[in-house]
Amino acid sequence: MFPLKYLKRGYKDVLNILYPRFCLSCNKLLQDSEREICHVCQADLHLTGFDYLNGNPVYEKLSAIVNIERATALYLFDKSGVIQELIHNLKYNNHPEIGNFFAQTALDYLSNPGFFTGVDYIVPVPLHPKKQRWRGYNQMTEFGRNLENFFSVPYSEKILIRQIYTESQTKKNALQRRENVKNAFRILQATNYTGKHFVIIDDVITTGATVEACAETILNTIPHSKVSILALTMVL
Ligand SMILES: [Zn+2]
Known part of the structure; x- marks a missing residue:
């Protein structure tokens, strides 16, 4: 009988022809063994290594200004590197699926320290409706x-x-x-969320001003609330 592995192999080849997959950073055709990013690009990505709950440089930076529980970033931001290309494609080139790649990193990396333990909601840094219409999506949705x-924690863009x-913000100090x-942000129906713990997700933390304003809005508006912060990348 024809061995099953050859059938599987043939099936994969047909899939690759019908639905070729491309690296989300350099756009090269992906091999079977590569997920969303090719091995060459993968090698240029640098995890922050901040896989502990607080006391890391992201936490230190943000907690100096706002009262947060936990904070971390997945990758180090590098202006000329693969990470810059990924974030650019995510934000401006209609590739919201890059969010899946980052979520997989969060799963691999933040499950053990229990970053989401006790968290009630995940909320993104919101875009103004005008900007969201122009872009067609919020880059944090996926x-x-x-x-x-x-992590079985509800995600909401309506809070x-x-x-x-x-x-x-790019040209500002x-x-x-x-x-x-x-005063850019507001909470809808604050009393529904009394005592809840929110994780705010953001793409790049530079000065942290935007995510801090979001955190302050939650803490000042929702009684007894708690806030943690998770960024895809951070500029050190
Ligand atoms: Zn690549």
Whole structure:
């Protein structure tokens, strides 16, 4: 009889022809053994190694300003590297599925320290509706939905909303960034969430001003709430 492994092999070859998969960073055709990213690009990605709950550099930076429980980032941000390309494709090139890749990293990496233990909701840094229409999606949605599946914590885009359209933060210094986003966010139906613990998810933490403003909005509006922060990447 024809061995099953050859049938499987043939099936995979047909799938590769019908549905070729490409590296989410460099766009090269992926091999069977590669998931969303090719091995060459994978080798250029640097995990932060901050897989402990607090006391790490992300926690130190953010907790100096806002009262958070836990904080971490998955990868180190490098302006000329693969990570920059991935974030750019996620935000601007209509590749929301890159969020799946990051969620898999979170699963591999944050399950053991129990980052999501006791957490009630996962919320993204919200986009203003105008910006979301223009982009067509919130770049954190796929990441958030996958985290919901992996860690059994509900993901919601209807709790924390952006009420003010803010200019881009990229050319501003830390103080200007803080001023720019100070009153940008609002909570819908705050009393429904009394005592809950939220994980705010964000793509890149630079000064941390945006995510801090989100955390402060939650803590100041929702009685007895707690906040933790998880970023895809961090600029050290
Ligand atoms: Zn690649």
